[in-house]
Amino acid sequence: MRHAAWLLLARYGRRWGNRLRMMEPADTYERLLLETLRHTPLAAARRSLPASGLVVAQSMLLGRFDRPGEGLSGGLSVLLDSVGEALASTAGVAGVLTVVTACRPDLEDDRVLLRRRSRGHWVLRLPVDSDRPVGPQDVGEHREALAWWATTLMSALGRRLDVLHVRYADDGSLALAEAARRVGAGLVFTATPDPHRQMSERLDHPDADPDQVRLDLHRVYLADRLADRADRVVGIAGRGGTAELVRHFPQLSRRYGTGRLSAPPEGVAPYEPPPDAAKRCRLLIDRIGGAAGPAEESRRTVLLSVGRLHPVKQQDVLVRAWIESGCHRESVLVLVGGSTRGPDPQESLIRDRIRAATLGNPEARERLLLLPALSNADVRTLERVLADSGHRLRARYVCPSAKEEFGLAVLEAMEAGMVVAGPERGGVPHYLDDGVNGLLLDTSTSYALGQGLLRLLALDDETAETMARRAQHLVRSRYSAAAMAQALAGHYADVASRGRREAP
Known part of the structure; x- marks a missing residue:
């Protein structure tokens, strides 16, 4: 008040x-x-934007942009960083703003609201009146304040914002959609089958939690509002392209026709090793080798999984599957993700579940490594080292998520040359062909996931190498950040030239 x-x-x-x-x-x-x-806010910084070309903004309001793998920060922060850099180098684009949030402790550490990240790419921070980073269930309390801040700061850039791109069906995205309307910017929305798919599945169970149903209904409302307000809707392709998406959003078929909804491929940035990557990775490899123990009769297999600790990522289910199937006797499980500085409730929940799964099994505890989140450069370096057949550790990458709309971490492991296994639910089957360039996993139960792990460990080295080589070629030839930026720039230019469509 x-x-x-x-x-x-x-x-x-x-x-x-x-x-x-x-x-x-x-x-x-x-x-x-x-x-x-x-x-007038941003007075000192607003002269940085060029006078000509498109100015576009992309948003990540949940999680900390510079800390992938911690709290709510996952693959989206890595994606927006790489795509923002690529967009800034794309013809016709003058500048890219990545819009994030900053709670009171963040603001106390750093009060700058607009900072250049690289040539043509800036990070715009929206202040949030909260003592902690906002989560999906409380961002609605800040919706109007976020809309005001976004409107005020975007209006102070010294250049009109041409297009704003939002990717999540949450209250924060709706706040930015309102800000786009107020400043006269076009709106692009990336739609996914969830939350409609999740709502449909939840209603199939008579004992569905009413609170969860209410939250799902709210997210369905938000997704539909964003689809209606957007000047352009793009999708993330699944196994059947965008057919599932259009089934959940029938208004899109009326608007774009069947089969015409665009789904720009997400992309991986070129690998750039950090200066001291070799030293840091040697320390990690030594830890992993220590958990593997002596080579015995054959090389140990390392199962690597990277991602933020969250129930939807199912690291706890992976640990149970690994133990129940007996895979812990012939492999080392390395989980990378989570914060050690101040884990959020979801991270703490997953850690507690993992701890409970290994109680009474000292052998499994010895062969389980839970490492805190690493920088993206360190993760990709580690994957390259593990993919190298020149050491005694053979390695496989596992994504145990309940579903992945796309799975950037899976793509990065494929690009590094690792043989990968990912969930059959979501967008991974769009690029991962079971038995050809990787394995698809049923991640619905620990038993089903355990059977998938047994199948993954049973791959002989020659078959695994063939799969990994095919996967690496696919990613490097089709899934680059530059190609994604080029496709998005075409959408942004088209939206800007047509002008903003009046929201219903």
Whole structure:
């Protein structure tokens, strides 16, 4: 109410707005809010944007952009970083803004709201009046404030924002959609089969949790509103292309026709080894080798899985499957993900479940390594080292998620030359052909996943090498960040040239 009163005073003009100079901020958020109301924000930084070319924005409002693998930060942060860099180098694009959020502790550490990440790529931080990063269930409380901040800061860029691209069906994306309308920018929305698919599956169970049903219904509402408001809707292709998506969004078939919904392929950035990658990876390999123990009669197999610790990623199910199937006797399981500085409740839940799964099984505990999140460069370096057949450890990559809409981490492991196994549910089957360039897993239960792990471990080296080589060629030839940026730039230019469609 205090902040709403300040905004109301500011709208009445100088006479009442001058009273804001008498206000005393209680924290960093209020200090930034008052400074923004008193002065033109971003004045020092807005001259950075070129005068010609498209200015586009992409959003990641949940999780910390620079910490993939921690909390709510996953593959999207890696994707937006690489695509943002590639877009900035694409003809016709003047600048790219990656829009993120910053809670009060983040703002206390760094009050800068617009910072250049590289040539043509900036990160725009929207302040959030919260003592912790917002999650999907509480971002709705900040929806109007986020819309105000986004409108205010985007209007202060010194250049009109041409297109804003949102990817999640959540309240934060709807706030940005409203901001796009207010500043006259076009809106692009990436739609996925969830939450409609999840809602349909939940309703098949008579004992469905009413609270979860309510949340799913709200997300369905948000997804439909975003699809209606967007000037362009693009999809993520699954096993059947975009057919499942159109089935859940019948309005898209009326708008685009059958088979015409675009699904730009997501892409992997070129690998750039960090300066001290060899030293850091040697330490990791030594730890993994220590868990593997002596070579005995054959090389140990390392099962690697990378991702944020979250129930949908199912690392706990993977550990149970690994033990129940007996795979722990012939392999080492390495899980990379999660924060050690301040794990969120979801991370703590998964860690507790993993700990419970290994109780009473010292052999499994010795061969399980749970490593905190690594930088993307370190992960990709580690995958390359493990893919090298020149050491005593053979390696396989496992993605145990309940579903992956696309699976950037899977693509990166394929690009590194590892043989991979990923979930059959979601978008992974669009590029992973079972038995040809990897394996598809039934991840619905620990038993089914365990059978998939047995099949993965049973691959002989020659077959695994053939699969890995095919997978690597596919990713390097078809799934690059540059190709994705080029496809998106075409959509952005088309939306900007047509002008914003009036939202219903």
